Amino acid sequence: MSALAYINGNYVDLSKAKVDALDRGHIYGDGLYEVIAIENGQLYQIDEHLERYEQGAKEMLYENHPSSSNLKEISQNLIDKSKINKGMIYLQVTRGTAPRAHAFPKPQKPNVFLFVKELADPNDTQKQDGVKTTLVPDERWNRCHVKSINLLPNCFYKEKARQEGYFEAIQVDNSKITEGTSTNVFGIKDGIIYTAPYGSKVLRGITRETILKLAKQENITVKENFITVENFLNCDEVFITSTTIKLLPVKQVDEVSFSVNEYETTFLLQEKLEEYIEDECN
Known part of the structure; x- marks a missing residue:
């Protein structure tokens, strides 16, 4: 059953x-x-x-x-x-x-x-080629660190993304990236990982925390700072994480495309995450 x-x-x-x-x-x-x-x-x-x-x-x-x-x-x-x-x-x-x-x-x-x-993992195409995302306003309440079943804004923009052919909607609060409707969001610039800090607008994602730990083990610098939309769109690499998707590279944010075939840190962390899960569950 x-x-x-x-x-x-x-x-x-x-x-x-x-x-x-x-x-x-x-x-x-x-x-x-x-x-x-x-x-x-x-x-x-x-x-x-x-x-x-x-x-x-x-x-x-x-x-x-x-x-x-x-x-x-x-x-x-x-x-x-x-x-x-x-x-x-x-x-x-x-x-x-x-x-x-x-x-x-x-x-x-x-x-x-x-x-x-x-529940199956994302398909190999998504894991290797990346997914498309769109920017939307963050209209949620100010206790997003609580995993409440109040998810109407998330559902609304997830549906908007789906209708427009995007995998995920990335939320923006006062010109700063917060998180996706069901994911945490990361940008990489000059080898440094940027992600919004845990707090009233950002959930303490379990996979997010694992990625931060793995990045530290690989001596990758992480800055838990809000990043502006302008800086986000100028990142070298972008990826999203959650319990169900694990880690997926982002190949597009609205009309801005990223060269996923040149991603290094994202795919390193994707590999390390898969190894971590295997070690934990064997």
Whole structure:
């Protein structure tokens, strides 16, 4: 069974996983989520994802939410039951079901929902030749470091990108690059990697953190600074990262093209990331 879910204590077929209409995630988008990769039948970097979940739950004043150890056990059970070797776990915790009111319910009884699915890596063409991206305004709230299920601006611009033939939309706040709709963004100029600093406008991406660690190991200078659109478009190399795409080179940002065949640092980090994942999951 590959379409397997967990909902509030029960393992069911994904099509049968239901929550109440008054779930605050449904009414208000009052929920947190994580996407965890499955590599070689193992949960990859789940501890890092759950640490971020705990930080988000603390900031959003969640009470009685499931512990990291509990969620880790459920995630492992989903893998064991589904027999999926390569894929993802989607994890969502909302503040729970309660009469509709803006103030938080007392007591809080969170709804817990996870599901597992097979998921392939990006194809070789994307990994080698790169993807096209477009610049869009960053219209999100100022707690982007919290992985909230409130994703309407991200969805809107991801769809705009799709309709216009782009793989990803890269967001711009006051002429500065923040992040993609579902990715972290990096530019390389004169051998130095630039990426926006983690904070209110940038999620602490798990793959982002791994790339920064790998770059340090390779003695590559990294500057966690906001980069202007002008400087970004003048970079020698551009790439994006996330749990599901890992690392993809960018060959185009709107009308500006990049010579992916001349990329060196991007492909070095792509190789080192694949080696890192293999080492962690064997």
